[in-house]
Amino acid sequence: MKKLLVPSLMLLAACATPLETCKQSAVKDLRIVQALIEDTKATIDRGYAVQTETRTVIYTNFCIGTGIGHDSRFNFCNYSHPVTTKTPVAVDLDQEKRKLISLQQKEMELKRSSRLQEQKCELQHPPSA
Structure with missing residues (x-):
């Protein structure tokens, strides 16, 4: 039973609806910038990269x-x-702090554009009943 469960779950995870695929695409850049923000914060907290x-x-x-x-x-x-x-x-911590501010500004821009893109996705791919 367990041997069939894992491949079945993997197969279901790969079957995203067009709406889910569109929404994932809409937030892709935002997720990358958020990961970079977390990495930059960790670098600043440690004091080195x-x-x-x-x-x-x-x-x-x-x-x-x-x-x-x-x-x-x-x-x-x-x-x-x-x-x-x-x-x-070793890294320049002042430069890392400037990079963090820049990434946070970009994150705000991407949040706005991602929300708009997600709304477009919902209009293009209405949920089926």
Whole structure:
């Protein structure tokens, strides 16, 4: 039962109505700016930024052949694995504060335009009864 439940829920989540899709599109930029505001606030509170870097590391291991023909011996196998590191980075806090003010102003503009766009979505895609 549980094996069927998870894929079914994932399938239902992917089935957004045209109204939901339109509304999600209307607030996309607003959500991005809000995430940037939260990140900038965290940077100001910490006093430094955190730079995230992901790189791929190649590991070598022993593996067994396929077993087809004479390929049943031990071999070396390489596989890649992503490794993420976080490094503290110095920032200009005054510049971060100016950036925060700018982002907050942009957020207010986007809130207004998002509300208008959501209203247009409701007019274009009336809910079915």
